[in-house]
Amino acid sequence: MTGARTGPRPAGQEATNDPVPRDAVTVTAAGTVGSARLRAMDEVTRIAVGGDRPYDVLVGRDLFDPPQLLPGAQRLAILFAPPLQGRAEQLAERTRMAGVAPLLIEVPDAEAGKHIDVAAACWERLGAAGFTRTDAVVGVGGGAVTDLAGFVAACWLRGVRWVPVATSLLGMVDAAVGGKTGVNTAAGKNLVGAFHPPAGVICDLATLDTLPPADLAAGMAEVVKCGFIADPVILELVEREPVAAVDPAGPVLRELVERAIQVKAHVVAGDFRESGAREVLNYGHTLAHAIEKVEGYRWRHGHAVAVGLVYAATLARLAGRLDAQTEQRHRAVVGALGLPTSYRSDAWPEVLATMRVDKKARGNVLRFVVLTGLAHPTILEAPSDELLHAAYREIAP
Ligand SMILES: NC(=O)c1ccc[n+]([C@@H]2O[C@H](COP(=O)([O-])OP(=O)(O)OC[C@H]3O[C@@H](n4cnc5c(N)ncnc54)[C@H](O)[C@@H]3O)[C@@H](O)[C@H]2O)c1
Numbered sequence: 225m226t227g228a229r230t231g232p233r234p235a236g237q238e239a240t241n242d243p244v245p246r247d248a249v250t251v252t253a254a255g256t257v258g259s260a261r262l263r264a265m266d267e268v269t270r271i272a273v274g275g276d277r278p279y280d281v282l283v284g285r286d287l288f289d290p291p292q293l294l295p296g297a298q299r300l301a302i303l304f305a306p307p308l309q310g311r312a313e314q315l316a317e318r319t320r321m322a323g324v325a326p327l328l329i330e331v332p333d334a335e336a337g338k339h340i341d342v343a344a345a346c347w348e349r350l351g352a353a354g355f356t357r358t359d360a361v362v363g364v365g366g367g368a369v370t371d372l373a374g375f376v377a378a379c380w381l382r383g384v385r386w387v388p389v390a391t392s393l394l395g396m397v398d399a400a401v402g403g404k405t406g407v408n409t410a411a412g413k414n415l416v417g418a419f420h421p422p423a424g425v426i427c428d429l430a431t432l433d434t435l436p437p438a439d440l441a442a443g444m445a446e447v448v449k450c451g452f453i454a455d456p457v458i459l460e461l462v463e464r465e466p467v468a469a470v471d472p473a474g475p476v477l478r479e480l481v482e483r484a485i486q487v488k489a490h491v492v493a494g495d496f497r498e499s500g501a502r503e504v505l506n507y508g509h510t511l512a513h514a515i516e517k518v519e520g521y522r523w524r525h526g527h528a529v530a531v532g533l534v535y536a537a538t539l540a541r542l543a544g545r546l547d548a549q550t551e552q553r554h555r556a557v558v559g560a561l562g563l564p565t566s567y568r569s570d571a572w573p574e575v576l577a578t579m580r581v582d583k584k585a586r587g588n589v590l591r592f593v594v595l596t597g598l599a600h601p602t603i604l605e606a607p608s609d610e611l612l613h614a615a616y617r618e619i620a621p
Pocket residue numbers: 305307308333334335338365366367368369371391392393394395398399400401402403404405414431432433434435436439442443524525526
């Protein structure tokens with residue numbers, strides 16, 4: 225059953241071509257449990273990201289116009305991996321039609337592309353094409369390609385404009401927003417990079433139609449992360465409608481995308497360089513990044529984050545910070561999405577060693593984002609190795 229809208233659209237979030245919002249309240253026998261915004265398919269949502277260099281995240285279907293976000297550019301480098309070749313070529317055509325010269329640069333897919341050698345090859349191409357400070361870079365793809373594209377842009381001439389065109393769920397709700405860019409090194413995940421805000425972000429929900437289901441599920445790990453740290457309505461929507469939650473053409477996934485972006489936009493606007501509050505976005509990532517490294521980057525980031533969320537909740541419960549029910553909710557929500565909740569017990573020594581180079585560590589002191597309750601993140605400083613291992617044993621039976 226649907227009814228009138230519950231309240232105002234969150235601050236900074238506007239539907240650009242619909243002056244009359246059609247938000248709706250979904251009511252169950254237990255009462256109102258969340259809102260399902262019923263948007264027309266052609267509606268575009270604009271989510272503002274504040275800070276010194278503000279920009280907008282555009283969410284809609286069949287959005288595809290980065291040149292508009294980059295006035296004055298004469299050349300546009302378009303980085304893409306093979307699965308997005310068709311999209312990249314369409315974009316090159318639009319770019320040409322806008323009077324801008326496209327430079328298509330194919331890079332290796334997924335984590336193989338997040339390598340300094342790949343970035344160096346891109347810089348060679350920019351140099352050969354005579355890229356100046358008014359020219360710009362576009363990354364078309366998942367989080368791996370947009371992290372690389374942002375890093376290439378951050379370093380070229382010490383910083384040119386860039387636009388991520390996010391084509392994976394994880395890219396839309398997380399990687400493309402917030403200006404964290406970078407590559408992996410032998411020592412670990414994302415250890416070399418730069419903070420470099422984009423000129424705008426494009427999230428074309430139509431691209432999700434071709435995203436493999438495993439990658440869709442991986443993106444949901446970052447969505448529910450936002451639910452646990454800041455917006456419990458996300459969890460209620462996923463729990464109530466687990467099938468609709470992963471239907472790329474439906475309104476529930478769109479609401480989840482917009483809510484997660486809103487959480488991220490709010491956090492990064494207040495702490496762009498991660499000097500404090502932004503660390504909450506790293507919930508679940510201390511273990512996740514260690515798993516990714518141990519697995520030679522063959523695990524999807526979102527799958528590793530799923531295990532990391534369960535681990536962080538277990539650690540918080542063992543540290544006396546979190547109640548068992550909320551810990552169990554992590555396991556249930558993550559599991560219901562078909563995401564992994566456990567990892568190999570024999571990997572502990574390598575996992576622990578890798579967690580020590582997590583960016584949140586200070587000297588020899590490990591620091592974890594944990595919850596003291598739903599939407600109440602805090603930092604657990606210097607947990608003992610015994611405590612860390614005890615929590616690990618519970619997720620690595
Ligand atoms: N910068 C940040 O703030 C931030 C945040 C979260 C994650 N990340 C990074 O993002 C990366 C993970 O991103 P991801 O989950 O998008 O993985 P990914 O970029 O590896 O993409 C997953 C796979 O899906 C393919 N793909 C993407 N869009 C598609 C589409 N529309 N149709 C068909 N195939 C498509 C890709 O080519 C790839 O094979 C990791 O490197 C992670 O560290 C960065």
